[in-house]
Amino acid sequence: MNDALTFHFDVDGENFVSAGQASVQVKKNLRELGFPPEVIRRVSIAMYEGEINMVIHAGGGEADVDVFEDRIVIVLTDRGPGIPDIDLAMQEGYSTATDRVRSLGFGAGMGLPNMKRYTDEMRIDSTVGKGTVITMSILVNNR
Amino acid sequence: MTIAELRDLLDAEVLCGGELLDRDIHSACGSDMMSDVLAYVKDQAVLLTGLVNSQVIRTAEMMDMICVVFVRSKRPTFEMLTIAEDSGIAVLATKMRMYEACGTLYANGLGANHTP
Ligand SMILES: Nc1ncnc2c1ncn2[C@@H]1O[C@H](COP(=O)(O)OP(=O)(O)OP(=O)(O)O)[C@@H](O)[C@H]1O
Numbered sequence: 001m002n003d004a005l006t007f008h009f010d011v012d013g014e015n016f017v018s019a020g021q022a023s024v025q026v027k028k029n030l031r032e033l034g035f036p037p038e039v040i041r042r043v044s045i046a047m048y049e050g051e052i053n054m055v056i057h058a059g060g061g062e063a064d065v066d067v068f069e070d071r072i073v074i075v076l077t078d079r080g081p082g083i084p085d086i087d088l089a090m091q092e093g094y095s096t097a098t099d100r101v102r103s104l105g106f107g108a109g110m111g112l113p114n115m116k117r118y119t120d121e122m123r124i125d126s127t128v129g130k131g132t133v134i135t136m137s138i139l140v141n142n143r
Numbered sequence: 144m145t146i147a148e149l150r151d152l153l154d155a156e157v158l159c160g161g162e163l164l165d166r167d168i169h170s171a172c173g174s175d176m177m178s179d180v181l182a183y184v185k186d187q188a189v190l191l192t193g194l195v196n197s198q199v200i201r202t203a204e205m206m207d208m209i210c211v212v213f214v215r216s217k218r219p220t221f222e223m224l225t226i227a228e229d230s231g232i233a234v235l236a237t238k239m240r241m242y243e244a245c246g247t248l249y250a251n252g253l254g255a256n257h258t259p
């Protein structure tokens with residue numbers, strides 16, 4: 001089967017309360033489709049981290065999820081400030097989060113490394129002043 | 144231990160998810176940093192926290208947790224309880240502080256690791 005089931009979400013950058021809604025919906029959809037719990041968990045955590053990042057660092061964006069039988073591909077696109085040094089941003093503990101974001105329970109600099117850890121493939125395309133596209137794939141029969 | 148036993152140990156109030164009280168829990172974690180919960184937690188069923196916002200419930204849901212306990216008498220919003228109900232997460236509130244609540248549960252056999 002080559003046809004993917006696709007889901008599209010607009011992620012509101014003004015609304016911290018609603019952040020994560022897309023990830024919750026994807027989790028529900030994958031459960032209904034009968035994917036193994038471990039796969040669903042990896043997709044959920046990676047997508048949620050990315051979705052929160054779009055809200056706290058980039059003023060929102062879009063999330064597209066393609067569901068194939070053997071893999072799930074998540075594409076997160078934003079028109080935020082971009083990431084000047086991706087290697088640095090990938091380091092555990094590196095964060096530019098404000099005190100306000102920290103008071104909301106985020107900003108430990110763990111999100112991007114965590115996304116990498118839970119996915120089989122992750123690519124970051126980012127242009128300063130233009131935005132960031134993060135593509136993550138999770139293979140279904142891996143692990 | 145069950146969520147009901149946890150409730151009794153913490154003298155906690157059940158704010159939603161009363162139907163989950165007989166569910167078994169084997170381990171818990173305590174944190175005000177959702178980043179850390181997402182990065183370090185594995186298979187813990189219960190989250191104790193002093194942080195109050197909707198991302199606490201969403202983080203718990205992403206981690207497949209079934210119970211969130213607010214310490215220091217923190218009260219979640221109605222919206223948070225709605226999200227929790229949708230996600231099948233029991234929400235409790237206790238007067239205890241984080242250290243005391245975690246210590247009480249730990250001393251009564253609820254570990255940090257998944258040990259059924
Ligand atoms: N979509 C994005 N747009 C712009 N910058 C980003 C984006 N995502 C991440 N960054 C940058 O990379 C840094 C590291 O991101 P990461 O998710 O690892 O940590 P964090 O979001 O700061 O904290 P945590 O994820 O632990 O809550 C961020 O602090 C920010 O500077």
Ligand SMILES: [Mg+2]
Nearest residue numbers: 049053111112
């Ligand atoms: Mg992050």
